[in-house]
Amino acid sequence: MEPIRFDGRVAIVTGAGRGIGKAHALLLAERGARVVVNDLGSASSGDGSDSGPAEQVAAAIRAAGGDAVSDASDIASAEGAAQLVRRALDAYGRVDVLVNNAGIFVPGEFPTLEVSELRRYFDVHVGGSFNVTRECWPHMVRSGYGRIVLTTSHGILGSAPLIAYGTAKGGVFALARALAVTGQGLGITVNSIAPVAATRLAGSEDDGASGEGIPDGSTPALVSPLVALLCHESCPVSGETFLSGGRRHARVFVAETEGYVHPDTDITPEVVAGHWAQIMDESDHYVPADTGTWMKENAARIAAVPIVSPA
Template identity: 45%
Template structure:
């Protein structure tokens, strides 16, 4: 099989100064993409700023013969996000790929979490992904092509103690991804999301140290690169990835129970087992499909 290449493509990778983002940027550049390496340069809680991390990745790319430029803009700020896309346009004339990877952590049990800690995490992960994609979207639509890869998390899909802010942002990105897929379909834009498990500075306190080698970032990037490739057919999907394993995550619905009679608290109680039945599962492609069983019940 031939090597997957990205020659002529321009990619933006946010949060690319360290960890997963750095690996994504290096891989895309090594395969021919021109890359905007974005990183604010703060610590993992979002404090501080430095142009150093992004520039170091750019230097590594250019030393290897690739093309890249650094952008230290803040994805959570509208001007910063727009500036990242402007950097791509100024340096390379277009943008084809957006990898939303930037994120911070402000972990705290829910009873101790402040409004500021909640808002700060939402601002980078969810608002930042919206702002950068929003700035790139008109250009993707106009050229009739684009790939967007968002970074969700198992914590968002399944919840995790001490991460109400992070989990909320990451599950929000699932809905964001699925909506982008619907709205981008007729413009050749495909959007997918990953839910990675990897050993980085963001997760070193959450994952066992014994798994550091097995859960390297190099076990995640190949999926990101594939989802960013022109040949990918899927859109609106979420994949968990880590340690060499990839699996598709489904948002599914059980068979449920229904009645044409007016619901009562007692009817809910009396049919609780049927309401909670997990099989057979149905996976829907859009809200209209999901409403199908209800419409059938109402019209039968």
Template identity: 40%
Template structure:
């Protein structure tokens, strides 16, 4: 195992080697094999170098856990250009860079397990806009690459953790009660079990987000409601009139691809989902 951590502050500033080496040493002491790595995955070169370390050490890449992240939680108007860039470069850029670095090796071997780290920030809250934007990118990468990897033996899932980490506890440092609750109910070891499951060769799912919240594990998913079909061209007034039914979640679907979403819309419009209207929305390269 290669343990990568540049050891920055939670806001992405600075660097320190002890965190990566401490984890690697702990793994070694438990009977595992690990090396520490300090490359910055927010850069393409850093991600490629990290992948090469694993290949040089073990000759192959079977599992990637994308967990690089920083936290700058302030209202949008209070964030500088540099801070916005730093958050996006780490979350979206770091995940994408590592995916690009390992994908050719996994595809060549016909096997891979990828676990991305997403966040409850997807549900929205004040002060989370740019952080949530980065995690939204991770969600898109997870679902899309699950489709791309299906025929390559690569499964791509994500964990959405709630855990007492250095980042989360620092964010709660002004609230002693919540710090105590998070420390007591959400130890990081609970999340580790979910990550290990998603990284295992027998994992049955791909393209999914598992919510690791203490002793509770659930699933987070994108859904589309049944909606309402207008008999004529819809007007803004018609949409407004039918908002309650449009928004109702009593009946919904969870399409596993863009094509599945299109097929659902076609079916709701009374158009058959077979024949020439069963659209293949994959890229031309993927169809050859």
């Protein structure tokens, strides 16, 4: 197999001053990419700013013989995202790869969670991914090439302390799916990952750099190889989500059971209850490719059971 390299490519990695984003930036640079290291340098809560972390990673890349510049723009704002992409274009004249990794995390439970906190999560996770992708998109369309990775989480499956975080990450999951469909025929792939690693946001004091005390050595660096593949020109998929970390990689997807189609329109709660086992049966399921495909296939499933007029 040919080595996976990024010579001649320019990559933007958000939230790359620490943890998982830093690992992404270092690996892409090691494989030949010119990297724009973006990080606001805030606390885990999103408070404050410090240009130091981004510049430290960029400096480490340059010291190792790579090519990188730093950027401390706040991608939660449209203006900050535009500034970041301008930084990439001014430095390198193009954008080929975008890894949306920036995020915040402070546990908060319902119902004490404030609406303002929920909005803040959306501003950073969903809004930040949307903002930077929107700025990169026209340049990728013009070149007929782009590789975009968004960062979701298993928090979308439900966790009491992760109400805001998991809800926002669900938005990221949906955004990645929609962008993947939008990128069809344009040479742009869009995928997302649900990383597993000990980082500052996950409560690790050293951002998981040492791996000490972490099951199976779940350092941020173990998340990045799959991300690099998704960022490469040989990326085999678009619209997919993957678990990555702790030596394990797996596809994450939304599936649908075959379900039950009633033969007439006289549907009552009792009818639904009477076919509950069939509705819940996981032995025969399929994975919807996208919304449009699902609508057609769902209509076909209903049409396959002719309506019988009640006697």
